Amino acid sequence: MLTCKEFLAELSDFLDERTDTEIRSKLEKHIAECPNCWVICDTTKKTISVYKGMKSCAVPEDVHSRLMAALERKMAAASVAKK
Amino acid sequence: MxxxxxxxxxxxxxxxxxxxxxxxxxxxxxxxxxxxxxxxxxxxxxxxxxxxxxxxxxxxxxxxxxxxxxxxxxxxxxxxxxxxxxxxxxxxxxxxxxxxxxxxxKTDRSVSLDEQIDTGEDTVAREIAAWDPDPEVQYSQDELNGILTEAIDGLAPIYKTVFTLRDVDGLSTEETAEALDLTVPAVKSRLLRARLQLRDKLTRFFKRKGDDAFAYM
Known part of the structure; x- marks a missing residue:
């Protein structure tokens, strides 16, 4: 049977379904027999789930305006250089 | 043009x-x-x-x-x-x-995203307590955002960056490696640490009532 440390080392790949069949069955056997690792696996899965798609904060309007103004200056300079 | x-x-x-x-x-x-x-x-x-x-x-x-x-x-x-x-x-x-x-x-020019990596025992989960089946429903959207943001802000920059690109923005491990100029194994190890650290931090809020976390051996 895998040790808990070995289980943890494979946890990310297990949750991302990137382990091969043989390792996957060993990991499944481990969590079936180890309550602590079952909890870690379940709560890590939920951790990923609650963060998935978390919105980024809107960029403050003044920051966005400065970015657009800098871009306009850049475009104007590029247009002058082409003439 | x-x-x-x-x-x-x-x-x-x-x-x-x-x-x-x-x-x-x-x-x-x-x-x-x-x-x-x-x-x-x-x-x-x-x-x-x-x-x-x-x-x-x-x-x-x-x-x-x-x-x-x-x-x-x-x-x-x-x-x-x-x-x-x-x-x-x-x-x-x-x-x-x-x-x-x-x-x-900094005067040191060798700054990289990895410099704050320590190789300690932070892949060891410390809080073992089952969560409610849908822990997030106990909180309003604002409260939940506050909890998630505070937890992620507590991570070192490299963990925060890898986790955000991979698990929040949905890039693949390979895309995250390409974007950060890291190897795939480096992304994987940082992602695991980030996920486990966040899990520990969130357990404080999301654990099932009556379950006490205990030290993991």
């Missing part, structure tokens, strides 16, 4: 509709269509600003990074090949700009 003077990236047939639409925006921006580049900015500025804040931990620097990244992207649009997502490409530019900011703040 005359249409004849720019090389447009071919739109591969196998791209998703979303990726095709994005590549078309990039191609229109290349021909001088400012509204197309503005649309790309609107789409990604929030994520790039968050990434810059994650790395620099400084609002003023993050603002500079945001601006420099988009200006550089505009300047070098012809180098975007279209075989990776625009977001992966601009993340890489933004990461480089952010690292330059960090270098300017």
């Amino acid at each position: 005359a249409l004849e003077s720019v090389t447009l990236a071919p739109v591969p047939a196998e791209l998703t509709e979303e990726a095709k639409a994005e590549l078309e925006l990039v191609n229109r921006a290349r021909t001088g269509d400012t509204s197309a580049f503005s649309a790309l900015i609107r789409q990604y500025e929030g994520k790039i600003f968050r990434l810059a804040m994650n790395i620099t931990q400084n609002r003023e620097d993050a603002e500079d990074v945001l601006q420099e990244a988009f200006l550089k992207a505009y300047e070098h649009l012809d180098q975007f090949q279209g075989n990776s997502k625009f977001y992966t490409w601009i993340v890489r530019i933004a990461v480089n700009q952010a690292l330059m900011k960090l270098r300017k703040r």
